[in-house]
Structures are given as C-alpha cells and as structure tokens.
Amino acid sequence: MGGFRMATRPLSGSWLPRYHCTRDTVRTLSACPRRGAVDGRPRPSSREDALPSWSREGALSPRHQTTGQNWSGHRNTKRYVTSQAPGENYVSIPNTGPGAWHPVLLRDACPCPQCIDTSTTQKNFNTTHIPETIRAKSVEPQDDGDVKVTWENDIPGYGPDHVSIYPAQLLRRMEKMRLRYRDRSELAGLRLWDRKRIREELQYIDYEEYMKSDRMLFNAISLLQCYGILLLRRVPKSEESVEAIAGRIGKIRDTFYGRTWDVKSVPKAKNVAYTHQFLGLHMDLLYMQNPPGLQLLHCLENTCQGGQSIFSDSFYAVRQLEHDDLETLRKRRLAYHYRNGDQHYYHERPVLEMSPFFYERDGALHRSPMFINYSPPFQANIPLDKAHQDRFPDLVTALRNFASEVESPMNMYEYSLQEGECVIFNNRRVLHGRREFDTGQGHRWLKGTYVDTDVFKSRYRVLQKQIKYKNPQSAGELQELHKARVEKAKSEGPFGVPDIRLESLPKHFVHKEDRRKAIASVHISRAREFEAEMFGTVVNRKAVQEDDGEEALEESAH
Structure with a gap:
C-alpha cells in the first residue's frame, strides 16, 4: 500500500481559514472546525483580527452603483451602462454582483493573445499605457458565461479588431478579489496542532513513492501546507538523498553553509547546531532578508543517547495569546544577526507577520499569520533606543507569553529521528530544536538543506493544476x-x-x-x-458533514 498513513478518526479544527485540504490530498484529515470554537472552547471576540467596518466594503464603491438596463434575459445586447459619477465610464457586466467595473481595471485584465504573450505568459503592455478616456464600445455576454468587450480609445497600437473576452471564472474571481486569498495555494487548509494532535496525525510518506509519483508529491506538499511538517521513511543512506528529496520540490537554496550541510558535533563549532548541546526552539536564517521556507533534515546515523528533535507549531501558540500581545508582536521588531569569521548578517523583523489578504467568516473579514519570526539563539540587541524604552516592558511581556506557549510541554512534540528518515518542515511556521546528546556513546549525523517559500508555492500551484483538477479515471x-x-x-x-x-x-x-x-x-x-x-471520495463522512455549509461556501467561491 505504500507509506502514506491515513487518520480515520473525526478531528476537530482550528481557528484559521476553513479552506480544507482537498479531496485529492488529506481531506479526511482536515475536518471542518465547529463554528466559533477551538478545541471545544468558545472563541473570545477580542482575539478576532477583523477589519474595520470601512474595509468591509466590496471592490465597488456605492457611488459606482449603476442604473439602467436590466441584463436579465438580454444576453446578446451590445449596450453597456455607465456610472452616474461624472467623468467615469464604468462598465456594467451581468452576473458579477452589484455595481459596475472601472474600464481601466477591466482593460488591464484582458487575457487575449495580443495582451498576454502565449509563449512567455507575460503582459505586452503597461497599465499606464491605458488611456484615461477608454470606454467600452460593446459588451456581449456569451452563451458559456464569458463576456466579450470591444473598446473605444484603446491602447495606442491596438486596432479596432482588438476584442477582450473575459472568462466567467476570471470575473467571479475579480469580483471578490479583496475578500479572499489571491493565491490559490493559500486555500489549502492550515491545521494547527499541539503535541497530542500531531502525535496522532503526523503523516509518513514512502521515499520511493514520493520520488516516483507526482500525485504522492502533491500529497506531501499539501501536508506541508496543512501541518507544516511531515516525515519521509525508507530514505537511502546516501549524502545525496536530501538533495534528491528537495529537488522534487524545486531548486535548493544555497547559503554560506552550502547547498547541503552536516549537522554533527564538531570541535570549535561556529554554530550551536554543530555541537552536542541542547538547542532551544528557533527558526533558521532570520538574520537574512529572505529566510528559507522549508528545511529538510535527513538522518544518516543516530546511535547515541539523547538528541531528540523538538517541534512546536508557532501558529497554534499565537492563537492562544491575548489581543494586546498579538498587537505588540506585530508592531515591535526584533533584530537577528550572525557574525562569525568573514560573515556578518543582520536583519530586523516583527515576531508576527500577518497575511496581507483576508478571508470572510461569520460576516466579518479576518487575517491569519503569514510568518512567525522567532530565533533566540541568533537574536541581537533589541532595536529600541533610550527615548523609546517605555515600549520595552510590553514587548518583553508579549515575548514571555509567546515563549510560554511554544515551550509548553503540551505544545512541544519530541521525535527521535531514525536512520532512513527525513523530516521536512516549514521554517517560517514550525519552531525546531534538539535535546542534548552524548557523543561518547555513539554518533548523530543529519544532512540538511533548504528550499525557498516561493519555490515551494510554485511547485504546489503547478501540481495543483495538473493533479487536483485532473479528470478521474x-x-x-x-x-x-x-x-x-x-x-x-x-x-x-x-x-x-x-x-x-x-x-x-x-x-x-x-x-x-x-x-x-x-x-x-x-x-x-x-x-x-x-x-x-x-x-476524491470522501471516506470520513462524519468528520466532513460537521461543517457542510462551510464546505459548500468554499466550493462556490472557487
């Protein structure tokens, strides 16, 4: 059957968006959460990160609401409706919600071969090339739901034969652009975990299936998107194996440590990871402007006492914090640095980085964490001068509360990597550390490498298109x-x-x-x-049926 282990018990959900892992990945593992509850507890409204009321408006302002011809039952008409606002030629399109479209916005989204190069898929014009006086000459709804638009005062160089045909799916996506994630790879559900949950749900993937099957690779990447961590088993004992595993996702991130690097105890180590000492929870390379998104650690040898790997879900920890702590961690910056030999890196960033996009739930707009930045071993002096040291107590309090959550025994998951196993985890979400180990009674040797977030997401999008939406046999x-x-x-x-x-x-x-x-x-x-x-067959129907309404909402949004 292979090494992909399924969980069959009904599972409760988390506080993040209720976009589930798909049927083609781990749908039975990501049962919908009960509304307003986290692990059965009511969710206080103070923890909501909702938008102010002014930002709950749709993409169209009330002043752009139009009056005129009703499109219902007139699919072949060539008339268009203009806005009542003076000097603005807004375009009304049927079945795209209330209000009209700004002609420049609509023209800028034209997907025709004249505007988008079919080979490079890049735009052939700049947004600034679109004249302010452009207006729709005709708007023709098509039988398949697409909309055909011709233009007056078009971009110079585009003749009267230029026609914009907008797929219905594109218009629906543009209509709700501000109310949903722009990146479809973000739609895979994020599942928060503590020690109990990840012990029950941590997934194992067989190395051979991962390397040979794109569908299994898609499953693995979807699990990473969902949980932020997974394990490969039966990995060959070779120093090149970790490169092969990372290469299935995409290009390896090369750093001053090299394309790959060894985690073992060495004399006069330049990094605490290269010692046998205890290594507290942290994230790697936060002193760089663009820290890697994934970290891979392949266990080549582990015969010594101790050395258990420690993992903690920072997204889960953040969810437990009070609003004031969240705001402090979002606004105040910490500094991280690495200074050793001929290397000197330095970067400042907040502990909590929120996603710039929003999701809608219970009639309100919310944001979720995008990245967590926390790495005490590489933390520099706090970047606060004497004149602003009154902000220091709040920052220290928020940091203590965050550390208390991620370091709680109930939230930390310990796992002793065995030879032939490779752990892959999200370096921008999952904190990792290591227990002290005894080098006098054996050896511990891990081989590691990095993959950037952009590379990971690119691979996810490609596989999602190739596999998720592929017609079944x-x-x-x-x-x-x-x-x-x-x-x-x-x-x-x-x-x-x-x-x-x-x-x-x-x-x-x-x-x-x-x-x-x-x-x-x-x-x-x-x-x-x-x-x-x-x-795509739903196995755990009980878990899925707990929130059919949210599931239908998600599918309709697609």
Missing part, C-alpha cells in the same frame, strides 16, 4: 485500481507496513493469530482509504 479503472491495492495490502502481510502500530489495536485481541488478522484488516481498510483519497 473511469469507474472500471478505479475498480481495478482498488482491487490491485487490496491485493497488494494482503500480499505485504500483516507486518509489511511499519506505520500500523500494534499498540493502537483493540486490547481484546489477545491471541497472536487474532492480532495478525486484525492488522491485516487494517491494511485492507487503509488501502481502501488511500484509493478513495487519491480520487
């Missing part, structure tokens, strides 16, 4: 695939896949033969779940 092909997976699960034997934990089986399986049969049935069950997950 015929029913006959799905049945054959299902049979093949069940037979494979049977042939692997009850102990063929180490991801099935014996201790998770019911206690009444006393006899060895009963336990073997039970494990075999788990194999077959997971084969069915995996097949369903691969092709």
Whole structure:
C-alpha cells in the first residue's frame, strides 16, 4: 500500500481559514472546525483580527452603483451602462454582483493573445499605457458565461479588431478579489496542532513513492501546507538523498553553509547546531532578508543517547495569546544577526507577520499569520533606543507569553529521528530544536538543506493544476485500481507496513493469530482509504458533514 498513513478518526479544527485540504490530498484529515470554537472552547471576540467596518466594503464603491438596463434575459445586447459619477465610464457586466467595473481595471485584465504573450505568459503592455478616456464600445455576454468587450480609445497600437473576452471564472474571481486569498495555494487548509494532535496525525510518506509519483508529491506538499511538517521513511543512506528529496520540490537554496550541510558535533563549532548541546526552539536564517521556507533534515546515523528533535507549531501558540500581545508582536521588531569569521548578517523583523489578504467568516473579514519570526539563539540587541524604552516592558511581556506557549510541554512534540528518515518542515511556521546528546556513546549525523517559500508555492500551484483538477479515471479503472491495492495490502502481510502500530489495536485481541488478522484488516481498510483519497471520495463522512455549509461556501467561491 505504500507509506502514506491515513487518520480515520473525526478531528476537530482550528481557528484559521476553513479552506480544507482537498479531496485529492488529506481531506479526511482536515475536518471542518465547529463554528466559533477551538478545541471545544468558545472563541473570545477580542482575539478576532477583523477589519474595520470601512474595509468591509466590496471592490465597488456605492457611488459606482449603476442604473439602467436590466441584463436579465438580454444576453446578446451590445449596450453597456455607465456610472452616474461624472467623468467615469464604468462598465456594467451581468452576473458579477452589484455595481459596475472601472474600464481601466477591466482593460488591464484582458487575457487575449495580443495582451498576454502565449509563449512567455507575460503582459505586452503597461497599465499606464491605458488611456484615461477608454470606454467600452460593446459588451456581449456569451452563451458559456464569458463576456466579450470591444473598446473605444484603446491602447495606442491596438486596432479596432482588438476584442477582450473575459472568462466567467476570471470575473467571479475579480469580483471578490479583496475578500479572499489571491493565491490559490493559500486555500489549502492550515491545521494547527499541539503535541497530542500531531502525535496522532503526523503523516509518513514512502521515499520511493514520493520520488516516483507526482500525485504522492502533491500529497506531501499539501501536508506541508496543512501541518507544516511531515516525515519521509525508507530514505537511502546516501549524502545525496536530501538533495534528491528537495529537488522534487524545486531548486535548493544555497547559503554560506552550502547547498547541503552536516549537522554533527564538531570541535570549535561556529554554530550551536554543530555541537552536542541542547538547542532551544528557533527558526533558521532570520538574520537574512529572505529566510528559507522549508528545511529538510535527513538522518544518516543516530546511535547515541539523547538528541531528540523538538517541534512546536508557532501558529497554534499565537492563537492562544491575548489581543494586546498579538498587537505588540506585530508592531515591535526584533533584530537577528550572525557574525562569525568573514560573515556578518543582520536583519530586523516583527515576531508576527500577518497575511496581507483576508478571508470572510461569520460576516466579518479576518487575517491569519503569514510568518512567525522567532530565533533566540541568533537574536541581537533589541532595536529600541533610550527615548523609546517605555515600549520595552510590553514587548518583553508579549515575548514571555509567546515563549510560554511554544515551550509548553503540551505544545512541544519530541521525535527521535531514525536512520532512513527525513523530516521536512516549514521554517517560517514550525519552531525546531534538539535535546542534548552524548557523543561518547555513539554518533548523530543529519544532512540538511533548504528550499525557498516561493519555490515551494510554485511547485504546489503547478501540481495543483495538473493533479487536483485532473479528470478521474473511469469507474472500471478505479475498480481495478482498488482491487490491485487490496491485493497488494494482503500480499505485504500483516507486518509489511511499519506505520500500523500494534499498540493502537483493540486490547481484546489477545491471541497472536487474532492480532495478525486484525492488522491485516487494517491494511485492507487503509488501502481502501488511500484509493478513495487519491480520487476524491470522501471516506470520513462524519468528520466532513460537521461543517457542510462551510464546505459548500468554499466550493462556490472557487
């Protein structure tokens, strides 16, 4: 069946946007949250990061509301409606909500081959080239929902034969542009976790399937988007393996540490990571202007006592803070630096960086964290001069409260990496550290590398288009695939896949033969779940049905 482990129990949700991981990724793992609750507790309104009332307006101002011809039942008319506002030729388009469109905004979005190069997909004009006097000459709704527009006073060089055809999907997206994430890769649900949840839900991916299957790669990237962390197993013991794993996502981030680097205890280390000492929770390279988005650590050897890896979800920790602390961490900046030998890096940034985009929930607009910046081992002096030191107490209080959350035993997840495992985690969300280890009784050697956030998101978008929206196979092909997976699960034997934990089986399986049969049935069950997950069948219906309304809202927004 492979190493992709599915969770089958109903799961509660988190406070972030209710855009779920998709059916083609981990839908059964991202059950919708109950409205207004986090882990069953009511969510205080003071923690909402809602927009002021003035920013809840739509993309169109009331003064641009138009009167005139009703488009209902007139799909082939060539008339357009202008705004009542003087000097502005707003264009009315049916089925795009109330109000009209600014002609420059509409013209700038023209997707025709004259405006967008078909080879490079780049624009052939500047927004500033569009004349202020441009106006729609005709507006023709098409039978398929698209809209055809011709122009007067068009961009110089564009003749009267230039026609803009706007797909209905593009217009719908533009209509709600401010009320949703512009980047579709952000629509994958973010699932916050503490120690209990990640112990139950941490996913394992088989190395061979990850390397050979684009669908499994998409599953892995979707899990990273959702949880911020995953594990690969059965990775070959080679120093090149981590490069191969990162290369499946995209180009490796080269730093002064190199394309890849070794994490092992060395004499006179220039980084605390290269010692055997305890390493507190932190994020890497925050002293650079653009810290890497993903970090990969492949365990080549681990035979010593101690050295457990520690992880904590900073997004979960932030959710527990009071509003005043959040505001302080968002507004006040910390400084990070690295100064050793011929290297000197320095950068200032707030602990909390909010997403510039908004999502709508319960009639209000909200923002979610985009990045967390926290790395005490590399923190420089706090950038506050004497004249502004009155701000210092609030900053220290907010930092203490944040540290108390991320370092809480209930929120930290410890895991001892074994040889042949590679952990991948979001360096801008998941804090990581390490327990002290004893070099006198063995060796610990990890091989690491980085991948930038932009590279990760680019790969996600491409795979999302290729796989998520790909037409499924015929029913006959799905049945054959299902049979093949069940037979494979049977042939692997009850102990063929180490991801099935014996201790998770019911206690009444006393006899060895009963336990073997039970494990075999788990194999077959997971084969069915995996097949369903691969092709969009909802397995955990109870978990999904808890919030059908939100799910329908999401799908309609798409």
